[in-house]
Amino acid sequence: MAGTQSPDNQPNKSNLDEIRQTRIQKVGQIKDLGLNPYCYKWEITDHAQQLQEKYLDLAPGEEILDEVSIAGRIMARRVFGKLAFFELQDETGRIQLYLEKKKINNTMSDPEGSNLIGAFNHLKKLSDAGDILGVKGNIKRTEKGELSVYVSEFAILTKSLLPLPDKWHGLSDTEKRYRQRYVDLIVNPQVRNAFRIRAKVTAGIRRYLETRDFLEIETPVLQSEAGGAEARPFITKHNTLDMELYLRIATELHLKRLIVGGFEKVFELGRIFRNEGISTRHNPEFTSIEVYQAYVDYHDMMALTENIVSSVTQEVLGNTKVSYQGTEIDLTPPWRRVTMHEAVAEASGIDFAKFTDFASAKSAAEDAGIAVPEDCQTIGKLLNEAFEQKVESSLIQPTFITDYPVEISPLAKPHRDKPGLVERFELFIVGRETANSFSELTDPLDQRARLEAQADKKAAGDVEAHDVDEDFLTALEYGMPPTGGLGIGIDRLVMLLTDSPSIRDVIAFPLLKSQNNQDKSGLETDPGNSESKEGK
RNA sequence: GGGUCGUUAACUCAGUUGGUAGAGUAUCCGGCUUUUAACCGGCUUGUCCUGGGUUCGAGUCCCAGACGACCCA
Structure with missing residues (x-):
């Protein structure tokens, strides 16, 4: 604490800090109620997607007394005076929570020493979008047709301190999506699906x-000699053996x-x-x-x-x-199976099999608009160049x-x-x-x-x-x-x-440049523009 | 390595000819028992990527750099 600064005089206090501080206060309030804002477990009987499928035919307004217990993250809150609708997201999908003051307060006793009145108010005042919530209740499709868990009991299992991205636009900044993949996964369900497929x-x-x-x-x-492909390896070192090693x-x-x-x-x-x-x-x-x-x-x-x-x-x-x-x-x-010679002949008109000397093959290639690099000195390499330049991208x-x-x-x-x-x-x-x-x-x-x-x-x-x-x-x-x-x-x-x-x-945590490598000018700069050849 | 585009509130984005930094969402306060981007009223929120330069004055113009996206090698 800076002794000279009054609590009211905090420069650079951003909105994010305020949100975080507010939520930390809520953590304290939850503890004051004798509850744990970071619980140990919750018995789950069902998942959102399975419930959506199981009760597909339930008509609007109908209620079923089947008891379910689910858990997940609060993705949206629509709070009325004595009624609230939350959207709960678990690994499988989302389901609406139908939260009614009367029902919740009837089944959950008011914790002693509470300065809030009734469990419904705890939920209303102390939960936020982003929190992990466990709920028990029965199934009900609302009048408006939304399948819901009609909640009788709940617990905030984990209090979230940071706000979720915009509920409508989500997170679209590609850099943030890769650097903070956990946020990407929370708000973009198709991303979760890609890793499920993987x-x-x-x-x-x-x-x-x-x-x-x-x-x-x-x-x-870790290998003492890299091999099996033409590619530049990462080099590391075993300290005790004082030995240079390569990553495979x-x-x-x-x-x-x-x-x-x-x-x-x-x-x-x-x-x-x-x-x-x-x-x-x-x-x-x-x-x-x-x-x-x-x-x-x-x-x-x-x-x-x-x-x-x-x-x-x-x-x-x-x-x-x-x-x-x-x-x-x-x-x-x-x-389709096609030889490299056939594929190149098809695309460029040149049959490289008929050449016996490099010079005539090279001039034919150049006439066909194939750029021949310095280190390309044999007919075979020329064929490969022609393939890469004229054929590869067309093989859909x-x-x-x-x-x-x-x-x-x-x-x-x-x-x-x-x-x-x-x-x-x-x-x-x-x-x-x-x-x-x-x-x-x-x-x-x-x-x-x-x-x-x-x-x-x-x-x-x-x-x-x-x-x-x-x-x-x-x-x-x-x-x-x-x-x-x-x-x-x-x-x-x-x-x-x-x-x-x-x-x-399709890589959960792809490699990105470090954001704070301001000055590493002493280090070798890596052109890193080559593509490996061969190797399976 | 080259080119194009981008970087402004926690998120999604505006920002005119160089002249006081904006909206929506979220948050916070109040109201509300059928919402589903809930709604209504009110408040709050800034390293305009960084560093230089030009200018009376730069989010805006110029230079250099960082990071990212895409294309090319």
């Missing part, structure tokens, strides 16, 4: 795989070790970290599932991808057709692009028929890469040569390349059975199924 998707995928005898095995997040950029290399060890069907659904830019499609931490199955190839993985995605979609949405940003996406199998309906150049696929097995290509596919939906899969490379000497080429790139300064994982090569030398591998981007799949335009809409 949970059903991950549970559904796990169930699908577990019933087919796949094992989920957890592999390290993929789960690939460890899951393959498990296949070497004798497991035939494994997967891991978990968090991946990539130290890259942030956009509507990228968050530095995101969720992937990688699946590995011995004795199958990438054709089998295509079927598996179709089956997982379509069956989970059916399970979660009751349909395999989804509407995404105004476009209907049909996820009913089978999906689910499409498997197959048979990638070996240069951009260091972990995939050479194509059994097509020299220079590998047995790989990526799945595109609404122009976004959603899954990636190979017939896994099992030849340890070929794998060594490709990883050493990556290590050379790292030595030359490529921050997305990594050193050779010798232990992984040792595992391959013991012998890995023929294996199909698959990675699916869970966030992008959930975006599709929730009709979300941004990845931040």
Whole structure:
């Protein structure tokens, strides 16, 4: 307390402070009544949505004596002299509370020493929108047709100190929605629904795989060498071991070790970290599932991808057709399959398979309006550039692009028929890469040569390349059975199924810049504008 | 990294040619037994994102920066 300042003379006293102070006073008044403004429990018998469904046919004015006990947050208050209507929101939805002075005061005794008269007045004076309330009562549909709990008993279970956003406009400021997701969740029910769907998707995928005898095995997040994708890793440090560690950029290399060890069907659904830019499609931490199955190839993985995605979609949405940003996406199998060469030829008129030297391929590409970057020095990379620039964004309906150049696929097995290509596919939906899969490379000497080429790139300064994982090569030398591998981007799949335009809409707490990093000029600035290649 | 737009009360937003900072909601006080964005009457609420500059005077104009959204690389 500032001794020199009188209580009346408080500069900068904002309206928010006043509201908060008023509510803190109410906390005191509740305690003075011998009640606890932060209760321990409330026995719940029902939820709002279930009651709305159960009593759908109850006519206006009708009352049913079924006793219910529910709890939730007060979202709206309409208070009359001796009557009040509250809207109570629980996880499932909302239901109106019909609060009548006569009924409440008859069933709830007036606490001793009260300076308020009657329980109804306690409710009227001490509750606010935002408080967590527990109520008991029976069911009644009001004359105006609103299903209500006709309350006989209540308790303020948790007193809220801060006001809710505008009851009509809600919270629309995107930054506040992400920074204070709890407020977003309180006032925007569709946001809660997106995370409900997300949970059903991950549970559904796990169930699908577990019933087919796949094992989920957890592999390290902290690794001494990042690998399994071309991406810039986060670097951290173990203090006692005095060892630099990386957060994983993929789960690939460890899951393959498990296949070497004798497991035939494994997967891991978990968090991946990539130290890259942030956009509507990228968050530095995101969720992937990688699946590995011995004795199958990438054709089998295509079927598996179709089956997982379509069956989970059916399970979660009751349909395999989804509407995404105004476009209907049909996820009913089978999906279109087209080789990368065919797709590029279709879009640009150039058949890259017929070129034998880079120079003529490059001039043909440039004639077709394809920008060729400096580090693009092979026909295979040129093909990939052409694909990214001319094809990718047009792949709206689910499409498997197959048979990638070996240069951009260091972990995939050479194509059994097509020299220079590998047995790989990526799945595109609404122009976004959603899954990636190979017939896994099992030849340890070929794998060594490709990883050493990556290590050379790292030595030359490529921050997305990594050193050779010798232990992984040792595992391959013991012998890995023929294996199909698959990675699916869970966030992008959930975006599709929730009709979300941004990845931040499906990540509960997306990464945002700190608001008070005023001056950190000594720190390295990260361009963070690169997108990772390969990797499931 | 580049571009466009934005940042004003707790929330949603106005703010004219540079001339006293506004509305609705919420809160608070009073009234009310059928409301559902309840209604009626009254009161209160500001780091106009930050820092400079121009000017007699800046929410408004100029410069730099922070944060966010979208697009591009």
